[in-house]
Amino acid sequence: MKSPIYFDYAATTPVDPRVAQKMSECLLAEGNFGNPASRSHKFGWEAEEAVEIARRQVADLINADPREIVWTSGATESDNLAIKGIAHFYQKKGKHIITSKVEHKAVLDTCRHLERDGFEVTYLDPDSDGLIQPEKVAAAIREDTILVSIMHVNNEIGVVNDIAAIGELCRSKKVFFHVDAAQGAGKIDIDLEVLKVDLMSFSAHKIYGPKGVGVLYVRRKPRVRLEAQMHGGGHERGMRSGTLATHQLVGMGEAFRIAKLEMHEEGKRIGALRERLWDGLKDMEEVHINGSIEHRVDGNLNVSFNYVEGESLIMSLSELAVSSGSACTSASLEPSYVLRALGLNDEMAHSSLRLSIGRFTTEEDIDYAIGKLRGAVEKLRELSPLWDMYKDGVDLNSIEWAAH
Amino acid sequence: MAYSDKVLDHYENPRNVGKMDADDENVGTGMVGAPACGDVMRLQIKVGDDGIIQDAKFKTYGCGSAIASSSLLTEWVKGRTLDEANTIKNTEIAEELALPPVKIHCSVLAEDAIKAAIKDFREKQS
Numbered sequence: 001m002k003s004p005i006y007f008d009y010a011a012t013t014p015v016d017p018r019v020a021q022k023m024s025e026c027l028l029a030e031g032n033f034g035n036p037a038s039r040s041h042k043f044g045w046e047a048e049e050a051v052e053i054a055r056r057q058v059a060d061l062i063n064a065d066p067r068e069i070v071w072t073s074g075a076t077e078s079d080n081l082a083i084k085g086i087a088h089f090y091q092k093k094g095k096h097i098i099t100s101k102v103e104h105k106a107v108l109d110t111c112r113h114l115e116r117d118g119f120e121v122t123y124l125d126p127d128s129d130g131l132i133q134p135e136k137v138a139a140a141i142r143e144d145t146i147l148v149s150i151m152h153v154n155n156e157i158g159v160v161n162d163i164a165a166i167g168e169l170c171r172s173k174k175v176f177f178h179v180d181a182a183q184g185a186g187k188i189d190i191d192l193e194v195l196k197v198d199l200m201s202f203s204a205h206k207i208y209g210p211k212g213v214g215v216l217y218v219r220r221k222p223r224v225r226l227e228a229q230m231h232g233g234g235h236e237r238g239m240r241s242g243t244l245a246t247h248q249l250v251g252m253g254e255a256f257r258i259a260k261l262e263m264h265e266e267g268k269r270i271g272a273l274r275e276r277l278w279d280g281l282k283d284m285e286e287v288h289i290n291g292s293i294e295h296r297v298d299g300n301l302n303v304s305f306n307y308v309e310g311e312s313l314i315m316s317l318s319e320l321a322v323s324s325g326s327a328c329t330s331a332s333l334e335p336s337y338v339l340r341a342l343g344l345n346d347e348m349a350h351s352s353l354r355l356s357i358g359r360f361t362t363e364e365d366i367d368y369a370i371g372k373l374r375g376a377v378e379k380l381r382e383l384s385p386l387w388d389m390y391k392d393g394v395d396l397n398s399i400e401w402a403a404h
Numbered sequence: 405m406a407y408s409d410k411v412l413d414h415y416e417n418p419r420n421v422g423k424m425d426a427d428d429e430n431v432g433t434g435m436v437g438a439p440a441c442g443d444v445m446r447l448q449i450k451v452g453d454d455g456i457i458q459d460a461k462f463k464t465y466g467c468g469s470a471i472a473s474s475s476l477l478t479e480w481v482k483g484r485t486l487d488e489a490n491t492i493k494n495t496e497i498a499e500e501l502a503l504p505p506v507k508i509h510c511s512v513l514a515e516d517a518i519k520a521a522i523k524d525f526r527e528k529q530s
Contacts, residue, residue, distance in 0.1 A: 307465065308465070309442055309443065309465050309466050309467060310442075311442070311466075311467040311468065312415075312466065312467050312468050312470075312471060315407070315415065315467070315468040316415075335442070345440070346439065346440035346441075346442075347439035347440060347442075350439075350442045382421065383418060383421055383463055383464060383465075383471060384463060384464070384465040385435065385444055385445070385446040385463040385464065385465055386439060386444060386465045387465075388423060388446075388463060396439060401437070401438030401439065401440065401444075402436060402437070402438060
């Protein structure tokens with residue numbers, strides 16, 4: 001078995017070999033290397049054809065019109081283009097935006113930036129399951145609200161928002177609705193003919209495509225207009241200039257094509273692996289799943305092992321590539337803002353671990369991880385004064401801690 | 405983040421893990437930090453009639469550097485007088501373990517822990 005074993009598919013995925021093959025055909029002199037914008041020769045025409053096939057493949061997975069697909073460099077750029085693009089184009093109608101506290105930083109930081117530009121932003125609290133209740137969105141919409149931006153699937157806890165219901169109410173109030181679906185595409189069915197979503201962000205590298213490419217879906221009917229963020233040759237109908245990176249786009253197209261074919265079978269397999277993992281852990285004392293179990297993508301398990309600190313847990317799990325809900329490793333001592341927003345106390349947020357399972361995870365990997373996790377938690381609890389106190393029946397909240 | 409070999413050694417094989425009877429009049433207990441901040445250290449010393457630290461035990465909830473800092477400290481204080489132990493500086497711990505700047509607070513916490521344990525012992529005696 002190769003060590004460490006990868007359990008971080010929510011951070012990124014390896015490129016599927018079928019995708020890598022398609023990409024490699026668009027690089028060399030004997031391959032399809034032309035500039036898709038070159039209209040005067042065969043190199044350009046062939047590259048353009050490859051790009052348009054990829055555009056259709058992306059559109060097919062989400063039941064959209066290929067003309068609604070705008071290529072970007074990734075979901076971060078898509079989020080920026082959607083939110084700033086709407087804000088600046090429609091600011092005469094109003095300057096109020098609604099989002100949630102558990103969005104990806106690409107949404108939160110973009111909103112913060114707009115606040116400095118005179119926009120007003122409402123940050124909604126999730127419920128204790130991590131979900132954004134549609135009624136909360138409805139209650140926050142005002143006369144001057146121009147945009148609601150709510151994620152499809154949360155990147156840390158994997159919970160799935162009811163974007164159908166939120167979309168209905170946004171449409172009824174004539175407010176644009178943007179959804180960051182980087183973690184949802186290829187895992188959950190997305191039908192943009194049915195969903196009342198105006199803008200949707202996608203990434204290739206979360207579903208076995210390459211890094212550095214993404215898509216913003218921009219609805220044609222009813223029409224959505226954007227102020228471009230990148231100016232230049234007027235590519236992508238003026239919404240996003242820049243030479244199209246044929247190999248990247250072809251890679252994203254192939255990844256989305258494979259997802260459409262295999263996602264349901266794959267979801268069942270991955271869901272069973274997640275069950276196996278949780279079954280191997282749930283009899284331990286003081287282990288809790290963070291976020292809704294019912295409304296959750298198949299591959300995500302976010303657990304808190306109470307009285308164990310996350311960074312030391314990761315340190316003792318060097319054979320497993322997992323992610324901590326505590327951001328200590330990035331030099332800040334802040335626990336995850338997502339888990340805090342769920343109402344978890346700091347120690348539970350510090351004690352959390354995200355394991356995300358994907359296409360190349362095996363049963364053997366899961367069984368190995370269960371053994372390692374149980375051993376590490378046991379070892380660290382032996383070392384933990386908090387575990388001692390818990391075992392002695394001391395209420396940790398009754399102690400006056402000296403915060404430092 | 406890359407950990408130094410010494411941090412890894414103390415983390416893999418922590419010295420003097422354990423708990424003493426906090427009510428024993430020869431035992432001083434120092435508990436510092438807070439769960440909300442991600443680290444809590446409990447350091448205990450047993451002091452002989454000659455004022456020399458005979459034994460030390462710790463338990464730490466925290467990152468690898470915090471565990472290593474407290475483990476190292478228990479090794480250092482054994483056999484020292486209270487006054488000697490009281491002069492141990494966090495910078496010595498940080499240097500010995502080659503802690504990176506973001507982990508200096510772990511060594512500060514260890515220094516606070518021994519000072520608190522000595523204070524607790526002295527208060528019991530007086």
